[in-house]
Amino acid sequence: MVDSYRPKDLKEALSIRAEHGAMPLAGGTDLMVRYQSWTGTLPLFKNSIMFIGHLKEMKYIKKEAKDKTSTLVIGGTATLTSVANHPETPVVLKEAVLSIAAPALRNNATLTGNICNASPAGDSICALYALDAVIVIEKTGSRREVPITEFITGPGRTVLAESELVTAIKVPLKASSVNNFTKVGTRKANALSKLSFTGVADYKNGRVDSIALTFGAVGPTVVRSVELEKKLKGLSGSEIETKISAILEDYSTVIVPIDDQRSSAVYRKKVALNLLEKYLRELSRHE
Amino acid sequence: MKEIKFILNGKEVSVEADPLKRLLDVLREDKRMTGVKEGCGEGECGACSVLMNGVLVNSCMIPLGAVEEAEIVTPEGIRETEKGKLIIDAFGDAGAVQCGFCTPGMMMATEALLTINKTPEEEEIREALSGNLCRCTGYDLIVKGVQIASERGKDLW
Amino acid sequence: MGAKISIPVRxxxxxxxxxxxxxxxxxxxxxxLQHGRFLRSERARAKIIEIKKPVFPEGYYYVDASDIPSSGKNNIQMIKDDWRVFAVDEVRYIGETIAIILxxxxxxxxxLLNEIEIIYEDLIPAFTFDDALACKGGAVHGTDNIFAEYLLNVGNTDNAFKNADKIIExxxxxxxxxxxxxxxxxxxGTWEDGKITMYASAQCPFYIRKSVAGTLGVPLGDIRVRxxxxxxxxxxxxxxxDVIATPLAVAVNKIKKPISMIYDRIEDISFTCKRHPSKITIKTGLDKDNNIIAMEIDTLVNGGAYESSTPIVLQRAILHGLGVYNIPNARILGRAVATNTFPSDAYRGFGAPQGLFAIEMHMSHIADELGLDTSDFKRKHFIKTNDITITNSKMHDDVKLEEMFAKIDEMSDYSSKVKKYANDPVKGIGIAFVNHGGGFTGNGEQVVIQGVVKMKRLDDGKAGLYVSVVExxxxxQTTMRKIAAGELGLSIEDVVYDNPDTDIVPDSGPTCASRSIMVVGFLVQECAKKLKAKWEEGVGTEATHQYVHPEEFVWEQETLQGDAYPAYGWGINVVEVEYDPVTFEVKTEGVWAVWDVGVAIDETIMQGQSSGGIIQALGYASIEKCELKNGAFMQHTMAxxxxxxxxxxPKVETVFIDNPYKYGPSGAKGAGELVFDAAPPAYAEAVQNAIGKRIYDIPVTPEMIMEALNK
Incomplete structure (x- = not known):
């Protein structure tokens, strides 16, 4: 049996983190399952728990504009349903969120929880990597912002210190004309990922101006190669078309999945590359 | 152990329990509300569906401490309301009930759906029920039950 | 659908x-109430060297084989009794019961459970068919790992193969x-009035009574099952x-307090029986005109570590081995093997889905090989009334497959779509024809079950219905009342039919084998007639009725010869799919079904059976992957x-045709399992036609489709 805390506001939550390092529980949809025990007994938590789902200060989604760039700021206790319903949510994120579980779970689960869970198969994470999301981390008296690629360090591992709390996720709202999120799940709905893919890109003057390609559940963390993306920048649609097989060859070296109870490494790799190819073909037609 | 207050089926209640106890266990054991079922304990099946502050949630994944001050509605809280009776009758007429273990959860999902969408299309009904698993019916007659409830309940939701 | 009884009620x-x-x-x-949890084997095959237990505080118990009374035995009385209540000295599969902690x-x-440590000495386990047949690690069962072996034979198969123009395997x-x-x-399990009472989520209350009484060594009447x-x-x-009830009864007998044994979902998926995996080889000989003249089938099913009902499942698999076809010369060898996997047991269809999947896919593959249309080829070989069956009797049913085919063709547009999709890169359509024997195999109803039902006039013009088959x-609960109420001229609300209690109801047999309506429902109808005849004798008047085997159906169990089933349900499913060449995922675009279940006792209830059975079967055919790794199921959560x-x-479109059976209530035949049988091969054939590669195995996963396309 472990202790639990219910802070009245964010300030108290941060002080409970500082003092006890209690694990934040917002929707509970991951933690309650991970530590599930026999019906009628308490979950087998190893550390004390702090309920934060009720904290209204973090239950928001807002658009912020600064220096011609705008950002969607998603509060630390905003639910997946609210993210999916927000009109400014980038389409790939919206689709990623809607691919998670079913309405009842999305009504309670938070986007922050999905990220802190840091599962390589986390569907929203795949989209957030492609969107260059930034994680806002606070502790009593200080605040830092970390790109999601640095926030997640391995399966189930993040840079979050015991005294810290993720209070928001910032999603830059960039122009993006060719968007795709695809989840290949164990069934048509309410499914876990065998793999997922996100592609976002934009053209300027007929040349690729920005591009991000990410793959979920094909490695210990979401796979994204900025190096390989650089090679695609500045290309025209027809140039991309001629280079598709070379690009696929490049990516086949960074996608290194495993076999497990949901799928096979061979399938994951093949389909990841197929999705990439499909996306590149679409991209090549869009300039 | 802590005393935790919340609103259950419209009445304020107080439960003395560990805040980490699952809401599902609190409802079934402390409150004897056995219309809430446990099918999986991991948020996959929806048999434990309840409404929390008006939206559908899985009570197996919610610790008691997280419902402090919240409003919880269980099948017991709607089965004798006009809407609840209408859904139950519609399910009965459609042939939506077989073993019945998933059905109270299906009733909750139907109530949640019709609250936000009075006249759902078949695809929207299937989407709304996608977290409530049924092994008996193949879903067709449950979908029909929701359609009947939607037709008959135009003025209720 | 013309019968009055078919009109739906709520x-x-x-x-x-x-x-x-x-x-x-x-x-x-x-x-x-006390709560029990099993201490289980973590090894597939091992000797138990030592079990290290902590000191149990007052009121907590460790119950194992040593607690079985001397009058009893450490065996679960099913059909055989090889399955042990508690493992002693050695374990044979992962999850085997060793003790109850309560x-x-x-x-x-x-x-307490976590503090227990078991020291094992591992032995070499057998998991696969090959392991079992090679007796890897020594036989798990008997001397050869064969739970049952049967050979069926009709005509002269060897001779016919000699005359074959071509052979396809x-x-x-x-x-x-x-x-x-x-x-x-x-x-x-409770101790009430000096007697063990079991409250059970179960299909067969009398099975539980028999197994518990056998384990404790007490008369049947000393055990009550509700x-x-x-x-x-x-x-x-x-x-x-029975596997839960027997150790539970030992525990209740020991402490004389109520004890609950309710599984968690993970426990349930990890440690309960599954449908038998099968491996079926079929060889077919055809003449110059592409008529099948000979067929040889080799059927293997994996029974796991204990026998349970495996031999009967195997019988059903081979008795349905030729599907709906008239094959003049055929030989079917069936073998059920023992392995160190969780024992397999009954699952809707009981072996028939395995046998029918193989024959339907094989017929499809032959047609493909010969460049013929599947449905034309299959229809040419349909069994007809009075044709000889694999058990050397005549098909007694009025076979209406042609009428049913015309119906489903009209509903689904099958014939034109099959041509249209022949060259379509992503779309496919498949069809499967099945039958399913109702009731126990052969003379089981007469010799083994001898079902009895009882009815009674109650107060207020009501009638009591006492049967052991369960809702x-x-x-x-609805269909039985409809049958009884129909005869007595009562409303269904005026027929009282409580959940069976073995102290109250006669043994009308188990709820299985598509027998509840066809066999027990008929007994109820006959019994209701008897009660009606003496209704005026007043409140308390009773009538009973026992199963009488119709004389025209003859069976010899030792040789499996004669009328395997008195009547069959018949069915056709069409499934239409589209596959995604990028992800290899399959989307089902349409599902159609036509059934002959004699007469539907309630059309809505039968619609529910059709949709429910088909969707469960489509799961089996596509997404329900359940694999073993070192003897444990890899998938153990609902995720x-x-x-x-x-x-x-999508929605299943269902139609029933009427074809009354004279020994079924109002003409009804078995239906609950039939509705499972056709969808797996129809789905697999649809995928096969979509991807242009043959499918031999289910579930047809996207991973498998990718591999097939790579070949």
Whole structure:
């Protein structure tokens, strides 16, 4: 049996983190399952728990504009349903969120929880990597912002210190004309990922101006190669078309999945590359 | 152990329990509300569906401490309301009930759906029920039950 | 659909279930309830060297084989009794019961369980068919690992093969399937009035009584079993509850307090019986005109570590081995093997889905090989009334497959789509024809079951109905009342039919084998006639009726010769799919079904059976992957063992044709299993036609499709 805390506001939550390092529980949809025990007994938590789902200060989604760039700021206790319903949510994120579980779970689960869970198969994470999301981390008296690629360090591992709390996720709202999120799940709905893919890109003057390609559940963390993306920048649609097989060859070296109870490494790799190819073909037609 | 207050089926209640106890266990054991079922304990099946502050949630994944001050509605809280009776009758007429273990959860999902969408299309009904698993019916007659409830309940939701 | 009884009524149990009033096993309150949990084997095959136990506090117990009374025995009396109540000295599969840990506080029970350490000496386990046949590590069962071996023969197969113009062969495999009833397994055992009473989520109360009495070594009447509202079963609660009830009874007998054994979902998926995996090889000889003149089938099913009902499952698999076809010369060898996997047991269809999948795919492959249309080729070989069967008797049924084909062709536009999709890169359509024998195989109803039903006139113009078959979702509470009420001229509300209690109802046999309506329902109808004749004798008047085997059906069990089943349900399914060449995922675009179940006792209930059976079968055929790794199931949560959601398959279009059976109530035949049988091969054939590669195994996963396309 472990202790639990219910802070009245964010300030108290941060002080409970500082003092006890209690694990934040917002929707509970991951933690309650991970530590599930026999019906009628308490979950087998190893550390004390702090309920934060009720904290209204973090239950928001807002658009912020600064220096011609705008950002969607998603509060630390905003639910997946609210993210999916927000009109400014980038389409790939919206689709990623809607691919998670079913309405009842999305009504309670938070986007922050999905990220802190840091599962390589986390569907929203795949989209957030492609969107260059930034994680806002606070502790009593200080605040830092970390790109999601640095926030997640391995399966189930993040840079979050015991005294810290993720209070928001910032999603830059960039122009993006060719968007795709695809989840290949164990069934048509309410499914876990065998793999997922996100592609976002934009053209300027007929040349690729920005591009991000990410793959979920094909490695210990979401796979994204900025190096390989650089090679695609500045290309025209027809140039991309001629280079598709070379690009696929490049990516086949960074996608290194495993076999497990949901799928096979061979399938994951093949389909990841197929999705990439499909996306590149679409991209090549869009300039 | 802590005393935790919340609103259950419209009445304020107080439960003395560990805040980490699952809401599902609190409802079934402390409150004897056995219309809430446990099918999986991991948020996959929806048999434990309840409404929390008006939206559908899985009570197996919610610790008691997280419902402090919240409003919880269980099948017991709607089965004798006009809407609840209408859904139950519609399910009965459609042939939506077989073993019945998933059905109270299906009733909750139907109530949640019709609250936000009075006249759902078949695809929207299937989407709304996608977290409530049924092994008996193949879903067709449950979908029909929701359609009947939607037709008959135009003025209720 | 013309019969009056087919007109739908609102199910009698709809309201109490939908509103959450109905009480399932976990919903009851018992005073002083103790909670039990099994100590299980973590090894597939090992000697138990030592079990290190902590000191148990007062009120907590460790119950094992040493607690079985001297009058009893450490065996579970099913058909055979090789399955042990508690493992002693050695374990044969992962999850085998070693002991029950029980007490008042669940957390304390878990803590004690965690403190127990078992020292094993590992032995070499056998998991696969090849392992079993090679007796790897020494035989698990007997001297050869064969639970049962049967040979069926009609005509002169060897001779016919000699005359064959061409020979075509195929090998077909099906996997495990988990029942995944929404309510997990559960029983509560109590000590009431000096007697053990079992409250059970179960299909067969008298099976539980028999097994518990056998284990404790007491007369049958000393055990009472009360079925409670059961949240789905599908065969999973036919014999398996015996595996919980027997050790539970030993514990109740020891401490004389009520004890609950209710499985968690993970426990249920990990440690309950599954459908038997199968491996079936078929060789077919054809003449110059592409008529099948000879067929040889080799059927293997994996029974796991203990026999349970495996031989009977194997019988059904081979008795349905030729499907709906008239094959003049055929030989079927069936063998059920023992391995160190969790024992396989009853699952809706009981072997028939495995046999039918193989024959339907094989017929499809022959047609493909010969460049013929599948449905034309299959129709040419349809069995007809009075044709000779694999058990050397005549097909007694009025076979209406041609009429049914015309119907489904019209509904689904099958014939034109099959041509249209022949060159379509992503679309495909498939068709399967099946039959399913109703009731126990051969003379089982006469020799083994001898079912009895009872009725009684009650106060207020009501009638009591006493049968041991149970409502488990299939609608029996409603359909049985309809049958009885129809004869007595009462409303269905005026027929009282409580969940069976072995102290009250006669033994009308188990709820399985598509027998409840066809066999027991007929007994109810006949019994109701008797009661009606003496209704005026007043309140308390009783009538009973026992099964009488129709003389025209003859069977010899030792040789499996004669009329394997008195009547068959018949069915055709068409499935249309489209596959995604990028992800290899398959989307089902349409599902159609035409059934001959004699007469539907209630059309809506039968619609529910059709949709429900087909969707469960489509899960089996596509997404329900259940694999073993070192003897343990890899999928053990509902997240990993995926059953269909409301979005996985479209609405099933169903039509029933009337074809009354004279020994069924109002003409009804068995239906509950038939509705499972046709969808797997129809789906597999649709995928096969979509991807342009043959399918031999189910489930047809995207991973498998990718591999097939790579070949």
């Amino acid at each position: 199910r009698i149990d709809a309201k109490e279930k939908a509103g959450g009033w109905a009480k399932y096993i976990g919903d009851y309150e018992f005073d002083n 007490g008042p506080d669940k957390q304390k029970v878990l803590d 195929g090998k077909y495999e099906t996997g495990f399937q988990e029942h995944l009833y929404m309510e997990t397994q559960g029983l509560v 079925q409670v509202t059961t949240g789905g079963a599908f065969g999973g609660k036919e014999h398996f509850p 488990m979702g299939q609608g029996l 990993d063992y995926t059953i269909p959601t409301s979005l996985d398959f």
